[in-house]
Amino acid sequence: MRRWPWLLVGLVTACSSSTPLPPITEEGSAADTSVLVTTTAADGTTIAADRADERNDLVDKYIAARDIEDPIVVQAMREVPRHHFVPAELAEQAYRDSALPIGHGQTISQPYIVALMSDALDVGPGDKVLEIGTGSGYQAAVLAAMGCEVFTMEIIPELASGAQRALSNLGYAATVVNADGYFGWEEHAPFDGIIVTAAPDHVPQPLIDQLGEDAALVIPVGPIGAVQTMWRFNRDDTGQIIGQNLGPVLFVPFTRAEE
Numbered sequence: 001m002r003r004w005p006w007l008l009v010g011l012v013t014a015c016s017s018s019t020p021l022p023p024i025t026e027e028g029s030a031a032d033t034s035v036l037v038t039t040t041a042a043d044g045t046t047i048a049a050d051r052a053d054e055r056n057d058l059v060d061k062y063i064a065a066r067d068i069e070d071p072i073v074v075q076a077m078r079e080v081p082r083h084h085f086v087p088a089e090l091a092e093q094a095y096r097d098s099a100l101p102i103g104h105g106q107t108i109s110q111p112y113i114v115a116l117m118s119d120a121l122d123v124g125p126g127d128k129v130l131e132i133g134t135g136s137g138y139q140a141a142v143l144a145a146m147g148c149e150v151f152t153m154e155i156i157p158e159l160a161s162g163a164q165r166a167l168s169n170l171g172y173a174a175t176v177v178n179a180d181g182y183f184g185w186e187e188h189a190p191f192d193g194i195i196v197t198a199a200p201d202h203v204p205q206p207l208i209d210q211l212g213e214d215a216a217l218v219i220p221v222g223p224i225g226a227v228q229t230m231w232r233f234n235r236d237d238t239g240q241i242i243g244q245n246l247g248p249v250l251f252v253p254f255t256r257a258e259e
């Protein structure tokens, strides 16, 4: 497992679709690409060109050029076709560094945030990772592309089934369940990393309890509709839980099954 440097990251960015972000220059186009994805979308729509040029452009400008250093994360971001995880009408915008709506009031996270959280998780090939908040399945695909064994939980049934379809169609091995992730997934614990992509107002204790040795929990915590704080928690040598503040973020709320 790679060591995460104990640096505080000055982060002011957003996961929801509400914060305007500067558009990137559209230098690539589907017509420029030569590699095609050979799967068929679940809804029967025509599969677009792989758009590797646009993806590489995004990664070069907004991920590799910033503070994301883990080559496994950068490579996964270059590989995973984000346009297959967004609604067809938004596919053209898939390689902007911004969150996009995916229906049901939810969003696919900004690519930079996906890379930042994957980096902070400090996992690699063979590590077992739990994601809470499957959404589109894109973050799960990035973790799978990093070689992780991925378990992911989504509270909205339609999103869980859509993500499962998208992941299967593209050949990413991830186990998706429709459930409230507050309690984690005891059956598969302990995990080498746990990532939460919606913001609760406190850290769910079951997620701390399901962290394996040297594992990290990366989670935004804070009030609904206000700026939250991205935290990375892990155990020190004495078993104490230590939190590292990764900076301010804005995520969709962590909801509960009874709400």
Ligand SMILES: C[S@@+](CC[C@H](N)C(=O)[O-])C[C@H]1O[C@@H](n2cnc3c(N)ncnc32)[C@H](O)[C@@H]1O
Pocket: 015, 106, 107, 108, 109, 132, 133, 134, 135, 136, 137, 138, 139, 140, 153, 154, 155, 156, 159, 179, 180, 181, 182, 197, 198, 251, 252, 253, 254, 255, 256, 257
């Ligand atoms: C910002 S979106 C996640 C983006 C996702 N990781 C992706 O790559 O598309 C947050 C997701 O968390 C889900 N969510 C919120 N509370 C949850 C809970 N208690 N358990 C599981 N999923 C939850 C939401 O339904 C939403 O799909």
